[in-house]
Each structure stands twice: as structure tokens, then as C-alpha cells.
Amino acid sequence: MTIKSDVYTTGSSRRRFIQNCTIGVVALSSGSLLGCLAKHKATGQRGAASLTFSLDQNWLFGGKFTDAAFSPGFNDSAFKQVTLPHVVSDLSWQDWDEKKWQDVWIYRRHFTVPENLQGMRIFIKFDGVMVTASPSINGYALPVHLGGYLPFHYDITDHIKQGENVLAVKVDARWSSVPPEGSKNGKRAVVDYMEVGGMHRSVSLYAVPKLYVSDVFAKPADVLTANRRIVVNCTVDTAILPGKSVKLRVEMRDGNNVISQAERELYIAKTGQTELSLSLSGLQNITLWDIDNPKLYDIITTMLVEGQPLHNHKTRIGVRDASFKLDGFYLNGKRLQLFGLNRHEVYPYVGFAMPERVMRKDAEILKYDFNCNVVRCSHYPQNDAFLDACDELGLMVWEEVPGWQYIGDDAWKEILLQNTRDMVIRDRNRPSIIIWGTRVNESASVEELYSKTRAIAKLLDGSRPTSGSLTPDTRKDWQQNWHEDVFAYDDYHAEPDGGGGVGILPAIEGYPYFLAEAVGQYNYPTGKGFNSYYRRSGEAKIQQNQAIAHAQAHNKSAADPRNGGVTAWCAFEYSSLLNQYRAVKYPGVADVFRIPKLGASFYMSQGDSKKGAVIHPNFYWDFSQRSPTGPGKGAAIFSNCDELKLTIDGKEYTTVKPDTKNYAHLKHAPFFVDLEFTDQKPGELKIDGYIGGLKVCSRSFSPDHKQNQFSLVVDDKEILGDGSDATRVVFRITDKFGAPRPFTDGKVDFVVTGPGIIVGDNPFNLKESGGAAAIWIKAQPKTSGRITLQATHEVLGSKTITIDVNPTTPTTSI
Template identity: 30%
Template sequence: MINLDMRQGLLTTIWIAAVAVCSFQCSAPGEGNTRSVTGFNEGWKFTRDTTETIIWEEVQLPHTVQIEPLVVNDMWQGTSWYEKDVDLSLQDGQRAFVRFEGVMHEADVWFNDRFVTQHQGGYLPFSIDITDYLDEGSSNTLRVRVNNENNPVIPPGKAIEVLDFSYYGGIYRDVTLSVTDDIYITDAVHANQVNSGGVLVHFTEVSSEVAKGILKVHIKNDSHKEREVYINYKLDGKDYTSETVRLAGESDTTLMQTLEVKSPRLWSPQSPELYEIAIEVMADHKPVDQLIETTGIRKIELTDDGFFINGKNTFIRGTNRHQEYPYVGYAISDAAQYRDAVKIKNAGFDMVRLSHYPQDEAFLKACDELGIIVMNCLTGWQFVGNEAFVANSYQEIRDMIRRDRNHPSVFFWEVSLNESGMSDEFMVMANDILDAELPYQDIYSAGWIDHPSYDLFIPARQHGKSPDYWNNYQGGVRKVFIAEYGDWEYYAQNAGFNQKAFEDLAEEARTSRQLRSAGEQRLQQQALNYQEATNSNRKGRDVGTIGDANWLMFDYNRGYADDLEASGISDVFRIPKFAHSFYRSQRPAAEQYGFAGIADGSMVDIATFWTESSSPVVKVYSNADEVALYLNEELVEKKLAERDIYATDLDFPPFVFDLGEFEAGTLRAEAFVNGEVVASDTVTTALEPTKLGLSVDLSGVALTTERSDVVFIYATVVDQNGTLVSDDSREVTFALQSEEAELIGENPVRAEAGIATILLRTTRFTKEIKITATAEGMSEGELILSPEMQ
């Protein structure tokens, strides 16, 4: 037995904070509250196993092992410990489970000094049954040893110092406690059942008239006696009851029902309709468990003629996303996950590839609700390990499918180790696992190698040869989805897969890797790169390309690099660059959503800061028919979009205006459809900076009140008219007045392109939060956040 107490006598223990004790009151079976799910994020102790002195901290989950600098390629790696006191009393016939959504990346778990389990893999959940480990009437201790050191058998397998992303450490996702009857619906991952476990919903026949499918509910009887079991369930306002089965003690069964919904509301990126299936388990005619599963009904088809959603041939507009935040790494709230999804939708995308690992369940839920297609990804990047690594990869495929199979947003399963030399045996087996788990016609696998096992070929643009790339591809029978584009082909000019060998190859004139501080010309170059690559990809629509995903949405850290990977169309703080405006312009104005925080419909953006160093040739992005540009309220020109070599195949080419020379003042653009103004934008030459304006990025999602949350606070350097001073880099100091929050990040911090950013992390939000920002020569900025104002 391994535990921290064994080290007493050798080590000095310093207690930093008292531990909060959580109490849970659970009803007896049959009293109407048959399943209790409680947040388990508070009241943890934490220590890093680094010295002879153990220093405990009180922490709240999600938690990262160490707050890192903004640019990090030597993040903390090693062993850390988490402990929690659990005051829990179960009544006869109840069971208790603790579910960890994500621990990076090896976890050993003890309960009351008794070893429970080891879990390998940092991106998917695992559960423990603590029922038989509980000491009734006394305090119980849950202890988790976490290790995030390089491990070649745990995907991604590759050492972090040569890895193209960073995986940080800690119990970085939510933990929950579930108390159930001893007859209960299992957790799909914990049950480890092929094409079963938990709740499985799949609609196999879908039309506008009727949708037919199956419902599978896996039920376990952990009691010692046989029981008569059946389920009641409600779908689309109608009640149903299954057949009754006799379920022996200490056994399990799967009840399968047929589903039918007439005139279904179909899920699509433009109309993400969702259904709830309310399930009640009955044992001996008494309710013993209840669960609500949310899903959607849609028909997807990959055919010789293209990709169809509900019968409509669709070219998919997508992006890639890494799930990290600056400083705190992966340890972000469910609300922060949702805000990222809002930003992706706002940028004009209807699809996201989860590069290069399964991401948080909260992010998938947001994609379900916002209408964002998901390509779910096996963890991997330029590495194939030994037999143990391969076995862990196979299990990750199973667990990913079981966790995510009911999400209507998940269209594609990337059961492929990205840019890795997979064997034929691996690719066949990976697809066989998917086929066994989901043996349905509309399940599509994706792989970066054009192998017969895969349904969809997903090369990066740079994997092909310039100038055609994949537009004339004749190598296979699979449709092509460009899984990455816009970065590497401009950065290294098709130098190959070994990115580290070419890390110093970037040239300012061509690279898409541009920080916001790089200046107007280089940000415009990045936007042009993405425009050119997008236009190139569109040429392949007639020869088998069904969509693309740019690289990428947000800047991020890499294990092998001393700088941020800056090809994001928004920076690491989620602040948009000019390329963001280009992608927004490629969404048709007719696509209207009405979601909180989503800017849909007609748009127009002027892609310049309009300073003395600005080019007099001004590009305006819009999805309208016609744009008029004014300088200081004098019409420069009203014109239609022009198709140059970078816009031959775009749905909405940009508008280019040549003003001849720079003149300070205000540029105003008006966008017209059928002669009517539908959108406008203004850009004004900044005067001398005078003050700081403070704002918070909520993206339509209010600060969480009873749990931890994390948001960006922006201090914008502005002139007397409130205009951003885009070349300002002065030092800004933030201050906080709050009992329930802290500031995280460099402080003071230098403004980048006129904006200084810091993270605000709350433990809860029940009282007013006041944030101020100061800088030399500036009026102070102030921001007050109040629960009543949300």
C-alpha cells in the first residue's frame, strides 16, 4: 500500500489550509430521488511531490499542477497528490460512484488507504465504485496520485519536449459523486461493454416524415436477489414502457427499445434541434433510477456525390482547436469551454476538429446546442509506440466512442494517430473497433492516410504538392476533407512533417504565424494566406473535397517551441485578428441563429487600423452584394466584390478600395443587399492614448455563480474618443477587490497591440467583483461584475 502517511517521520508536513468537508443527504430507494449527482470539485488538498517537505494547499477543481508563464515549453512534470475528506452515509441498497472527467495522465486512486484502481490516459473519464470502501460513521479519505511525466505507452506517447502541443497536469476536469440504488443505469465508459453500457441512442432511419431508431439501456443489479426490472421512458411528449425482465442478483442486462418520432425536428448546423429522453428504471414496480439523455436526430450521408446533411449537399466550413488557456493550461471551467464554442460559431465555422485528442464533455455539449459539427480525435501526433501504447490507443477509441456516441454534433471519428506511421494492422483494428461499437450505416471514420479501412481521407493541405494540393487527387476512392490548412504550407513551404527541424524557417513575408503585436501588414498577410488557401480548397469541391478545417482557431503553446504557435485567427487570449473577419465573411447572411452571443446575418469588417503606416489599399470583408466605403463621410467608392487570383472560388470575395494615400480620420463601410444597408463598420485613426477601458469576455455565457469559472479581462488603451491605440505596448497593472476570485497571469503585463489581458478565476460568484487597471499617464480603468447584473 502506497500513501502519503508512510512518509511521516521522514518528512515535515505543513498544513496551509483547512480542508472543507462535503456532506451528502441521499433518499432511500423508491422515495422519488433515486439518483443523486453532486459536484465534487471543492474541498481538495493538493501537493507537488518535489521536496522533502510536503506543503499542502486547499484547491478547487478544475486544477492545474502549476500556473505556467504565458509562453511555456518546460511545463511542470512529475508526481502530485490530491486528497479529499468524504463524509458520506449510504442507506441500505445504495451505491456510490466517483467519476473523474479528466486526469493528466496517469492516476492511482486509494480510498481509505485501500488501493482502488490505476487509470492511464489523460483525455477521457474513469469512475470508481467506493461503496465497499466506505467506513460508515467516520471520515473517509479519497487520495489520488497523479503523474504527467513522459510515458511512451500513454497516448500521445511522444515526449513533451518534442511534442507539437502541451498536456499540462492535474485533475483538470470536473469530478462528480453519484449515489444510486443498487439497481442502476451504468456509466457507459465504466461498464466497458461493446455497443452497450449506459444509455445508447441511435436513429437509423431519418426523414422529414419520421425518424426510427433504437434505445439501449444497460442496467446492473448489484444486490444479491433477483428483481423484476423494466424501464419507462418519455420521448417527444409520449410515454413508453419496455418489457419486464427478471434480473438475477449481481448481474446485468441491456434493455433495447425501438424509437419512433413523427415529423422530427432535425439537427443541423443551422438548426441544432435537440431531444430529451427521460428514462426511469423500475424494479419490482418501484422507481430505482432516473436519467435524462439529450440527443438529436439527423441524417448524414457520405456518398460519391458529396456529403449530405438531412438531404442537403454540404461543404463543411471548419477549424481546429486546442483546449488550453494561457497560464492555467487545460484547467478551465465548463462555461469557458462553452465560450470557446461560441467563438468558433461566431467566426463563421460550422465544424471543429478536436486536435489532437478527445476534449471536454462540456465543449461537446456546447457544439450540440450551437450547431457545430465535431470530428472527434484519437490522441496522437507523429508517434507510434510499442504494444502497450497500441493497446492503450485501442482502449481510448472504445472509451471515446462510449462517452460521445449520443452527441448529435459528432459526425466523424478520427480513429487515426495524426501524422503517424500507423501499420495496416493498426488501421484495420481501429476501424474494426468503431464498427463493433457503432455498427450503423451513418458512422464515418477518418484517417490521415488514404487507407481502405477509413471512410474519409483527411490530409493536411501541405501533405499535397503545390499548387494543386488535393484538388486533382486521384489516389483513392474516399472523399477528401482538408483537416489542416493555411499554416504549415506558408511557414515551411512544404518542408515535410518534421516541424521541429524547420522551426527557424519562418519568414515575415509569408508566414501565417503572426501575433497580434506583429503589426497591421503582417496580420493582413496572415488573412491573405487563409483567403488564398480557402480559395484553393474550394477548387476541389467538384473532385471530391467535402470540406476543410483551418489551422487554427486560437494560438497555443507547444512542448518543443520557445514561442506561441501564432497561426490562430484569434490569439491565445481569444482576441480576433484580421483573418477572423475573413472567415466571418464566408458565412451566408441568410444563416440566422438567434443564440446568445452569436453575431449572425449580414456583416462587414474593415481590415485596417488606419494609421500613418497603413496601406492606402484597404480590404473590406463582407457577405453582402455591394459595399460603399467613406473616408471622413466622403464617398470613396461603392462597388461589387472583385475576383482576383485569391478569390476565384470564394462564396464571398472581399472588397478592395484604393484610396491613393493615407488621410487621418474615419473610414466607414456600408454593406448593401438589394440596395438596402444591412451592416456597417467604422475604423478611426487613433489620437494620443489617454485612458484604459476594462471589459470582460463572457461570449454570451454568464459567470458561473456556485462553481469555479475563468474569464479574460481586457484593459484596452484608448484615446479620448474611445478608439483603440493599436500600436501601444505600455505596462498595465491590474488590481482586484473580491473574496471569491483571483487574478492569474503576468501582472503588471504589457499591452499587446493596445490590449493588456489577465485571467480572472472565481471560486464562486455570489458577491460583487471589482477590477481596476492602471498605467502610467492613463486614467484608471474600472470594471464591476455583479451577480445581479448578469
């Protein structure tokens, strides 16, 4: 076990829950409340210490489950030592076979509880296990938990012993009647994304006094008025009656600076949970959370017994007003067009089992590379680390319950109701979340069920609207069956003129309106090639269509002032058994490795030119057999400049302006230019970007494959040596200027030295991935030093990168 002391770190989901249940140092050595206070006075301690007990390291994975392995005395010396997050089966990036994980598995963890926790209440918390978890502690079976996307915890105080304890977890990864999965009339319901089994999120152990603050919801109220305040609803959990004066003190802090404070007596008449509400005022001068300035504050709730602090609870908030109105979405009183993408959390090689750093990277890509201001978490609550990053970066979030079209029986519905509760309670303090998806994605309008999910969200939060995406079938009778706050629609239709353009329907009258999905697959062909649409290694002309479709969807939705915006389908490719090619579905504007495709060129151009002028052609300057005549007529170039000058072979070719006539509602309209060459293959292309007559950026492209280069780039130069942390390494073939060269192949071999391992295919053939791919480098547990990775392309030679592995501090291993 690793104990981490006083380590509140912005963005660390693994520690977040423990920070929210911190314990006073006075309580560590005494089982009684009076003993805690006496020791507190003797030591002169002020305030509460923060302790984290991470159980992510030193797990033993035994493969397929046997009854004997559940026994605490079982000899598990032959089990494989693993670190969480973990997936039960080896995977590549494509060709996933669900039979590999559709089984029952066993994990075990040995640990010793420190003696100074005697008399405390001890809990174990799982952040997520896919799909069904049956834990036991020292042979005592804990209740089974169903569902893989939300946390669950157990009070194990009465089952802990001195010396070694054994935690065993039976993981059932088989298809079952748990959202989103299920079966109807003896047949499995189709789900568009694969759920790979394993303990794919963190596990923690925490200890608290017998009287402690178990939950705090800090809800901003009247944000845009002079009466701005935070209503703090506190839940206190007690196993004993204190018999002493108990108070709760709530502080809003900016770092060490106390912005506002409130205090109130707490009367405890019974064991169990007691709720109390306080209000923080005097907030006229605070900074509101915004997409460009995502200011965060800490809410510290301290329990005082006879004036002495016993326990505190720490959570993080942002103060903002987010509302959907009939004329669009408003953030802090200003209309803001929502501009975003849907995100699946599935990764190559490991499914959902990526560490925090990698999860956070997705938020950074969406915010900084793709210029999104919102993301839809499709179609389940996603990892704490990703949501932490959204809070910190100013990336707004649609979060929704697990599900995909299917609705099961009464037992299934009860699980969905619990999912709704757990989702709202876990994430209601997050400023990034602007809406709750309380309907199963694209499902039938079952009002009896959704009236309950909606009521749960309103009861537990009440500050955010509810919604859920509709399809054309469910939209037909929306007048009778729509009872949510925001009308959300998946608009995939094409224009009726047969020209292939994206169609966007007018907003529904009388409701705030938003497009939960658009573009994606509306134009998938029905014949040959259907399952490989938008692949980087596929037809260039089809790849070019993707960015244009996304630009059309956002432009047309913004043209309707009643349309609040779009989260288009989708950010990243993902594993699927539906409309897929080799178990990968390809509607992402980036591939499974999170490498942008041509489809991302539109998004990458929509940033503020003052923060950086960019040029992103929606084509490859490649005159191979795959595209012998070049980009073609009317080729698009996406840029945030106001003029582009093209030269070919050093000679002026053309000057173009953005097409603001047909794309008047985009921040930056695309440029179109004829680049079809039937007689003679041209040489190098140079594109210069101008703003106000001044040259601000330039890019060059070469058609000469003989000068191709092998590129190797790592996301992070440093990672932690905790056995979980990892960073992405992107490798690809480029032209001599670094531009993508998609229709290339070749085997790449990797050699790693130092305290790290490769997560990915070794060797890797670039043919199927279109000349670009990635692996991840993961640090070994309890290590430090330097990792060196050498990648060798069979034709273009070798490149080397280094990654420093830093020791985790402060730590104490037990």
C-alpha cells in the same frame, strides 16, 4: 462535499454523468431490493430523484508527492486548499517551461458519505487527470489510470466508512509512454501541444442501487424515412439477482411531453452486466437536429421492479442524418459544405484547467463570431462542457483519439484502444459528432492497429464514419493503406506558380473526401521570423496574408463538388515546443486569449447578412513606423454586404464590389481596394456597407494615436460562487472608434475587490501581445456578492467593470 438535487441543467458537463446514473429515493435507506420497494410503497414516491455529489471543492494540494502524503492519517493541514479544475504550476501566457510540471504531485480530499446511502453502490468518477492518476481511498490503492483526456471511475463501495473518508490522488505529470506522448530510440517523440499536469476536470461521487441502468445508447435509425425510430441499447449492472419481475421503460421526452415510449421485460440470470434493446417509433413529427435548429430531446430509461420505479437513466440526444458521400457532406439529406476550424483546448495561465463557462465560450466564438458549422477537436477528446455547447448550438464536431504523429509500443497501443472505447462510449449520444477520428493525427498507416480502433468504433456505435488525417508522405501509398470511411487530408501546399497562393489538391477518387487541416503553416518562412509568424505584434503585411489564405482554401475546396469541406488550421493559438516563439505557436485566427486577429476577419464576414451586416477590414488603419504607408495596394475588406463605399477625411474615396470572380465559391467574397499612401498620411477612414442599394452598416477608423483609448470588456456579468466559475476580461488599446490598435504597449495594473481572484498576469505589458490581451476573473468558493475590477493603463488611465457572484443553489454542504 456538495449534494445537488434534481438539477438537470442544459449544458452542465459537471452534472451530466450523475444525471445519467440517478437513484430512486426509495433506495437511499435500504441495502436490499425488497427494502427499497417496501419503502417506496410506504412513502408513495413516484419516479426517481436525481442526486449529484460534486467533489470539485475543498481539495488540498500538497505540491510534489511524498509517500507519507498517500497515507490516510497524514497531517495535510499545511496543504493549499484548491478548487477543480486545477493546474499544478503557475503559468503565464507565454514562456511556459515544462520542467515546472514534469513531476509527481499529490492531491487529497476529505469527505463524509451521508448515512442514507447505506447499502448503495458508491462510485467515484474522474472526468480527466493529466497525465497519470493513482488514486487511493482510505489507504486502499485503486488501479492506476493512464491518459488525461477521458473519464474513468471506480467502485469504492467496500472501501467507504462511516465518518470521514480520505481520497488521495497521486498525479504523475512527467513525460511517459501514454498517448500522445512516448519515446523512440531513447529520444522523446515530438508532440505539438503541451500537456500541463493537474486535475484539470471535475471529480464526482455517485451512488446507485445494486441493480441499476449503467449505460444507454440511443441511436437514431432510418431518419429520412417513414420508419424513423430510435434504437435504445441499454446496459443494466447488477450486484444481486432480483428474484422479482424487472422491466425497462424508455421514454423520449420534449420537456415534460412524452413523444414515444417502449417497455420490455428484463431477464437477469447473472450478476454483472446485461444488455437489452428497445425501439422508439412514431417519430414522424419530431424536429430534426440541424445547425440552424439544434433540437434536443431527453431519453429517460426507468428500471421497474414489480411495477415500481427503482432507478432511471437520463441522456440527451438529437435526431439527425449526417453522411459523407462521394459528392460531399449531407446533413438531413441536404448537401452542406463543411466550414470550420481546428481547436486546441489549451488556455493561457492554466493549460487545460478552465471551468465549464469558459469551455462553452469557445463553442460560441466558433459558431457565432467565426460562423463555423464544424470544429475538429485536435488532437484529443475535449471537455464535456465544450461538447455540450456544440450539441446545443448546432456546431458539428470531428472527435479523435489522443495522438500526434507518434505510435508507440504494444502497451502504448493498448492504451489507444482503450481511449477509443472510452471516447465512443462517452460521446456516442451527441448529435454534434459526425465522425470518429480513429487514427492518430498525421501518423503512419499501421493497419493492424487501425483495424482495431475502427472495429471498436463500429461495434460501439456503427452510426458514424471513421477517418484520420493524412500528410503528403502517408498519402503517397493510400491505395494500399487507406481503410477508413472518409479520406481526410492535411493540405498545406502552395500553388506551384510561386505566387504564394494556397493550393488545394483534387479530391481522391472513390472515397468521400474532407480536409482535416489547411492553411495554418504552409507559408511559414524558413528564415528570420519563422517562429513568430502571424503574431498580432508582428509584421502587418504577414498578418494580412492569413485571412487571404483562409479565404483561398475554403473557396478552392468548395469549387470541387467532391470535397466535403475544410476544418482549417486553426482557431486559437496554443502552447507548443515545435515551431514556436516563446513557447506559443501562432497559426490561430484568434490569439491565445481568444481575441480575433486579422486572420479572423474572413470568418467573421461569412454570416448571414439578414442576421447582421458586418464590415471587417483585413488591415489596421495605422500609419506608425510599423506600417508607414498604410494597408497597401490590394488591401482586403471582408464583409457580407454587396457594396462598400469608402470615404477619407469626409471625401468620397472609392466604391467597390466583392471579388466574386476569384472567390466565386464563398458565401461572401472579399473586397479589394488600393490603400497605399506614400506622400501624405490620410485622416479618418469610413466604410459604409450597402445591400440592394440600402445602407445597412458603417465603421470608422482613426490614424490619430493621440486619441487612443483603453478598453475593458467582460464576457459575463454574472458567475457562480462555487470556486470554479470564471469569466474572461479583455483589455486592449483601440482608436477613438474602438478599432484595434496593435502596435501599442504599456503596462496594465489590476485591482480586484469582492469575492473574486485574478487568473492571469498582474501587471501585464501589452507590447508582446500586440496591444490586446485578457485575464480571467474567478469567483471564490461558497461566496456571493459583487466583484469589482479596476484596470489601469499607465498612459491611458483606468476602466472598471463589475461582476455579480451568485450563490450556488440548491446546495447542502457536508
